[in-house]
Amino acid sequence: MAKPTPLSGFPEFLPAQRFVEQEVIATLARTFELHGFGNVETRAVEPLDQLLRKGDTSKEVYVLRRLQEDESGKDKGIGLHFDLTVPFARYVLENAGKLEFPFRRYQIQKVWRGERPQEGRFREFAQADIDIVGRDVLPFHHDVEIARVMLEALGRLDFLPGFRLQVNNRKLIQGFYAGLGLDADGIDDVMRLVDKLDKLDPAKVRELLLTDAGVTEDQADQALALATIRATDDSFVARVRDLGVTHDLLDEGLDELASLVRACAPLVTERTRIEADLSIARGLDYYTGTVFETRLDGFESLGSICSGGRYDALASDGRTTYPGVGISLGLSRLLVPLVQRGVLTADRSVPSVVVVAVTAEETRSEADAVATALRARGIPCEVAPSAAKFGKQIRHAERRGIPYVWFPDQGEVKDIRDGNQVAADPATWQPPTQDLRPQVVTTTISEGEPS
Amino acid sequence: MAKPTPLSGFPEFLPAQRFVEQEVIATLARTFELHGFGNVETRAVEPLDQLLRKGDTSKEVYVLRRLQEDESGKDKGIGLHFDLTVPFARYVLENAGKLEFPFRRYQIQKVWRGERPQEGRFREFAQADIDIVGRDVLPFHHDVEIARVMLEALGRLDFLPGFRLQVNNRKLIQGFYAGLGLDADGIDDVMRLVDKLDKLDPAKVRELLLTDAGVTEDQADQALALATIRATDDSFVARVRDLGVTHDLLDEGLDELASLVRACAPLVTERTRIEADLSIARGLDYYTGTVFETRLDGFESLGSICSGGRYDALASDGRTTYPGVGISLGLSRLLVPLVQRGVLTADRSVPSVVVVAVTAEETRSEADAVATALRARGIPCEVAPSAAKFGKQIRHAERRGIPYVWFPDQGEVKDIRDGNQVAADPATWQPPTQDLRPQVVTTTISEGEPS
Numbered sequence: 016m017a018k019p020t021p022l023s024g025f026p027e028f029l030p031a032q033r034f035v036e037q038e039v040i041a042t043l044a045r046t047f048e049l050h051g052f053g054n055v056e057t058r059a060v061e062p063l064d065q066l067l068r069k070g071d072t073s074k075e076v077y078v079l080r081r082l083q084e085d086e087s088g089k090d091k092g093i094g095l096h097f098d099l100t101v102p103f104a105r106y107v108l109e110n111a112g113k114l115e116f117p118f119r120r121y122q123i124q125k126v127w128r129g130e131r132p133q134e135g136r137f138r139e140f141a142q143a144d145i146d147i148v149g150r151d152v153l154p155f156h157h158d159v160e161i162a163r164v165m166l167e168a169l170g171r172l173d174f175l176p177g178f179r180l181q182v183n184n185r186k187l188i189q190g191f192y193a194g195l196g197l198d199a200d201g202i203d204d205v206m207r208l209v210d211k212l213d214k215l216d217p218a219k220v221r222e223l224l225l226t227d228a229g230v231t232e233d234q235a236d237q238a239l240a241l242a243t244i245r246a247t248d249d250s251f252v253a254r255v256r257d258l259g260v261t262h263d264l265l266d267e268g269l270d271e272l273a274s275l276v277r278a279c280a281p282l283v284t285e286r287t288r289i290e291a292d293l294s295i296a297r298g299l300d301y302y303t304g305t306v307f308e309t310r311l312d313g314f315e316s317l318g319s320i321c322s323g324g325r326y327d328a329l330a331s332d333g334r335t336t337y338p339g340v341g342i343s344l345g346l347s348r349l350l351v352p353l354v355q356r357g358v359l360t361a362d363r364s365v366p367s368v369v370v371v372a373v374t375a376e377e378t379r380s381e382a383d384a385v386a387t388a389l390r391a392r393g394i395p396c397e398v399a400p401s402a403a404k405f406g407k408q409i410r411h412a413e414r415r416g417i418p419y420v421w422f423p424d425q426g427e428v429k430d431i432r433d434g435n436q437v438a439a440d441p442a443t444w445q446p447p448t449q450d451l452r453p454q455v456v457t458t459t460i461s462e463g464e465p466s
Numbered sequence: 467m468a469k470p471t472p473l474s475g476f477p478e479f480l481p482a483q484r485f486v487e488q489e490v491i492a493t494l495a496r497t498f499e500l501h502g503f504g505n506v507e508t509r510a511v512e513p514l515d516q517l518l519r520k521g522d523t524s525k526e527v528y529v530l531r532r533l534q535e536d537e538s539g540k541d542k543g544i545g546l547h548f549d550l551t552v553p554f555a556r557y558v559l560e561n562a563g564k565l566e567f568p569f570r571r572y573q574i575q576k577v578w579r580g581e582r583p584q585e586g587r588f589r590e591f592a593q594a595d596i597d598i599v600g601r602d603v604l605p606f607h608h609d610v611e612i613a614r615v616m617l618e619a620l621g622r623l624d625f626l627p628g629f630r631l632q633v634n635n636r637k638l639i640q641g642f643y644a645g646l647g648l649d650a651d652g653i654d655d656v657m658r659l660v661d662k663l664d665k666l667d668p669a670k671v672r673e674l675l676l677t678d679a680g681v682t683e684d685q686a687d688q689a690l691a692l693a694t695i696r697a698t699d700d701s702f703v704a705r706v707r708d709l710g711v712t713h714d715l716l717d718e719g720l721d722e723l724a725s726l727v728r729a730c731a732p733l734v735t736e737r738t739r740i741e742a743d744l745s746i747a748r749g750l751d752y753y754t755g756t757v758f759e760t761r762l763d764g765f766e767s768l769g770s771i772c773s774g775g776r777y778d779a780l781a782s783d784g785r786t787t788y789p790g791v792g793i794s795l796g797l798s799r800l801l802v803p804l805v806q807r808g809v810l811t812a813d814r815s816v817p818s819v820v821v822v823a824v825t826a827e828e829t830r831s832e833a834d835a836v837a838t839a840l841r842a843r844g845i846p847c848e849v850a851p852s853a854a855k856f857g858k859q860i861r862h863a864e865r866r867g868i869p870y871v872w873f874p875d876q877g878e879v880k881d882i883r884d885g886n887q888v889a890a891d892p893a894t895w896q897p898p899t900q901d902l903r904p905q906v907v908t909t910t911i912s913e914g915e916p917s
Contacts, residue, residue: 027557
């Protein structure tokens with residue numbers, strides 16, 4: 016076969032790049048588990064009727080067909096999941112009798128969307144989701160918990176650029192609009208238009224509010240004034256109060272958002288920040304309270320890399336309703352641009368710390384014995400593939416970024432970075448901790464700069 | 467939505483069951499990395515023309531179609547991969563200029579086949595593959611390496627039943643048949659029929675050898691005599707020699723197989739065994755030397771749970787050929803039956819070691835502070851969801867299998883398994899190591915017994 020060409024929209028990593036992704040996944044998983052989140056993996060497919068319930072994503076679904084499927088139609092339609100929320104909601108309903116609520120789970124899997132590939136948009140990509148689901152009720156403190164867990168997880172990824180978790184609350188927005196005198200339809204219309212502020216000029220949005228949503232000039236100005244409010248602490252409450260609008264739901268939303276921002280304050284660092292941004296609504300999605308988005312410093316054009324919120328009915332079987340709160344990290348959206356631009360890579364392409372040299376094929380078993388002794392003590396290593404000249408065996412290590420070469424005949428190990436060679440016993444020799452695993456290496460390249 | 471029903475052939479695990487799978491994957495990955503294998507993940511899809519090159523699997527391929535795909539045919543046909551070898555061969559060719567050879571990789575991913583679901587056969591299942599690929603050449607010692615790495619990896623999974631790695635060598639079989647005077651077509655015919663010995667009676671196979679393959683009675687008897695030879699050491703060599711057949715390729719195969727069995731001997735334990743089984747041919751697959759199969763003690767009806775071998779041309783771009791040797795563990799084939807029959811589970815359904823009790827909602831932050839201190843020291847925990855009576859909070863822990871409940875007011879922690887309650891400081895308290903993570907629990911149930 017001729018050399019294959021990559022499939023657009025289906026990114027893949029070289030081994031050193033994949034190590035970066037593994038490190039990120041391991042750090043996320045460790046953090047989620049520290050907070051009591053158990054892992055779940057769902058099948059890649061769902062029945063088409065479930066996937067197509069959300070009309071606006073229908074065109075993105077990949078439908079599956081067996082190559083020699085019979086025409087009898089006995090095979091029910093299935094397709095690949097386009098997010099991890101639809102399968103998780105189904106999993107909760109299917110296993111409700113066997114799960115303990117509140118149920119915390121994390122899920123790190125690929126999802127597929129047949130949309131046009133472009134920067135930061137892929138046809139196959141990985142997501143890392145955390146959700147907490149209750150039966151019938153789920154107290155608000157779980158919204159705070161979700162925010163804190165994701166802040167901590169992203170904060171631990173210290174080789175990533177800094178980021179800003181932006182939070183808002185749908186009760187706050189909807190209560191404010193209701194306080195302006197709008198009805199349910201009017202609230203939806205205004206929310207949909209104000210949500211366009213990240214793409215449209217405020218003047219244009221104001222015009223649409225007047226013409227499309229049919230609100231008064233005062234209502235439009237008030238809605239736009241609310242959307243300009245941002246704060247890194249609970250000072251936004253006073254600024255909203257200053258607008259003079261009152262409503263019970265607004266009070267509830269302000270209380271929730273203020274306590275969320277206050278509870279996250281201890282986690283704030285220079286890299287890890289939180290901001291109440293009252294323009295964020297997350298479109299017409301199913302959110303009913305807290306909403307989250309996340310912007311990566313210097314990579315704002317990627318859009319939100321981590322989004323979610325509170326939904327009062329994640330799932331329902333007609334008798335029981337399962338409210339939830341969750342947030343989804345776009346793992347590929349975050350990593351693929353950083354890796355492809357060379358901002359992130361690893362310092363070697365293999366796990367091996369040591370290449371054990373082979374003096375002659377007849378004595379390969381001596382090299383094997385050294386390797387076995389090192390591995391028994393948790394030191395990854397490989398034995399040279401051939402009894403080539405030592406210079407060639409050293410270059411074998413160099414090309415892979417492996418820091419040490421062991422010479423069994425001499426009973427010595429060489430750090431090929433500085434050439435230092437010392438006597439060593441495979442039963443006791445220990446490399447420095449930072450050499451034990453490949454390390455993530457960062458290069459500072461700002462957005463848009465060629466790699 | 468009504469309670470969903472499972473999709474046949476798409477197995478899913480409950481959280482405690484998924485923990486077993488995570489433990490297996492982590493142990494495999496750790497072992498592979500100790501031997502210098504780096505991780506690779508390939509996209510789930512491949513071009514259809516690549517997937518359909520092996521005619522006999524074509525009916526199993528799942529074809530992908532975007533829901534609103536235009537009819538212009540601009541979208542090239544793609545389908546889900548049915549194994550990890552086809553995508554890996556493509557990955558090697560696509561990235562050959564960026565990889566270092568010999569290239570060791572492990573890959574643990576789902577694959578999909580549209581075949582009829584049955585015991586041990588799924589439409590979606592996970593595999594764990596290791597392969598070593600060379601450019602132009604790949605010395606035989608890598609065959610030994612692959613066998614040893616997988617023996618070590620399976621050996622570390624000490625909660626699994628014992629197993630037997632069965633090895634043979636295609637050069638041995640083909641050289642023997644050539645020594646009997648058969649030509650290339652005759653060798654293929656006999657190999658294909660002898661491979662049916664696991665399903666057909668030897669007398670029936672003998673009859674087919676005479677009628678279908680057209681060999682002489684003596685040739686048939688010799689072929690069947692070879693296939694009966696099994697040995698856990700290199701004594702099979704003398705038994706083959708006793709059959710009186712000679713051929714250079716036979717000698718080469720005997721040498722390779724004998725040195726492989728000898729090199730694996732140090733890894734043999736009561737649970738971890740190796741056996742030369744001269745009946746194994748792996749069908750008409752692309753193998754050209756060493757072949758592997760694996761049987762699980764007490765679960766022989768699952769078939770081979772781990773198979774592979776040497777292929778002299780894993781991939782080729784016309785100018786360069788990439789020989790490889792590898793083995794593929796059927797992770798789902800192995801785990802799904804054991805988990806579904808209740809042989810394997812975990813002792814809790816969440817990662818949490820501790821539930822921190824909440825005395826009143828107003829003092830939830832005190833419980834949060836205890837949890838934060840425990841997590842900072844690597845102890846997974848969760849805070850009780852409500853300030854219910856302590857009895858209810860203890861039952862919350864019990865139902866999840868969480869061993870400890872922490873009472874911040876009293877500054878005490880209770881081991882709810884034995885009721886022992888002691889004063890404790892979240893800055894210093896340490897649970898026993900075996901409590902830190904969920905543990906895999908095994909129940910002895912032999913094959914066929916109802917769970």
